[in-house]
Amino acid sequence: xxxxxxxxxxxxxxxxxxxxxxxxxxxxxxxxxxxxxxxxxxxxxxxxxxxxxxxxxxxxxxxxxxxxxxxxxxxxxxxxxxxxxxxxxxxxxxxxxxxxxxxxxxxxxxxxxxxxxxxxxxxxxxxxxxxxxxxxxxxxxxxxxxxxxxxxxxxxxxxxxxxxxxxxxxxxxxx
Numbered sequence: 001x002x003x004x005x006x007x008x009x010x011x012x013x014x015x016x017x018x019x020x021x022x023x024x025x026x027x028x029x030x031x032x033x034x035x036x037x038x039x040x041x042x043x044x045x046x047x048x049x050x051x052x053x054x055x056x057x058x059x060x061x062x063x064x065x066x067x068x069x070x071x072x073x074x075x076x077x078x079x080x081x082x083x084x085x086x087x088x089x090x091x092x093x094x095x096x097x098x099x100x101x102x103x104x105x106x107x108x109x110x111x112x113x114x115x116x117x118x119x120x121x122x123x124x125x126x127x128x129x130x131x132x133x134x135x136x137x138x139x140x141x142x143x144x145x146x147x148x149x150x151x152x153x154x155x156x157x158x159x160x161x162x163x164x165x166x167x168x169x170x171x172x173x174x175x
Contacts, residue, residue, distance in 0.1 A: 020083075023111045024096060028071065028081055031098040031107035036078065038069045049171060057164035059157070062086060068172060077101060080169060086161035088115040089153045097130075097162055103169045104134045108162055118151035121158045135166040 018026075028038055044065050054060050062085035069081040080099045085092040091114035098107040108130045110122040120126060129145060138144040145159050 027096050027109045032071050037072045040069045043068045053167045056167050059160035059164050082165045086157040091115050097165045099169050105130050118154035120148045120151050121154045130162050135170045139163040
């Protein structure tokens with residue numbers, strides 16, 4: 001029985017892709033370099049802070065918790081990453097945003113896209129446009145952020161999700 005479960009897990013991972021943790025590892029190492037270490041923590045968002053950020057970003061959090069990563073090189077913090085979810089048309093989109101120590105976006109990646117359509121938001125050429133943005137940046141789709149034909153819901157959702165995390169990282173850094 002255990003062997004069967006193991007084989008099903010291996011089959012699932014091979015068919016449907018890598019695990020969330022493996023994808024996060026890959027994203028962090030791609031952004032910060034192979035020689036970094038990180039510490040991860042599940043953070044329960046305070047209700048007041050959560051609501052303030054939801055109003056500013058014009059998007060609700062998917063849940064009351066996010067995953068927060070402190071990135072180290074030579075025992076010194078060099079950045080932070082936040083893993084979160086946003087709603088797609090009918091399924092969640094899991095994404096990560098990687099920041100420098102000042103809360104400026106270095107990289108962003110879609111970790112798990114579950115919708116049948118609109119997957120172009122996974123494209124590195126689309127995601128690169130967020131590099132250099134922070135909580136004071138504009139995130140206007142069609143003006144500051146490129147649209148993608150056929151991916152309106154995903155584009156708006158991911159854009160607001162990234163914007164939301166720029167507000168959150170500012171608060172997390174200040175604490």
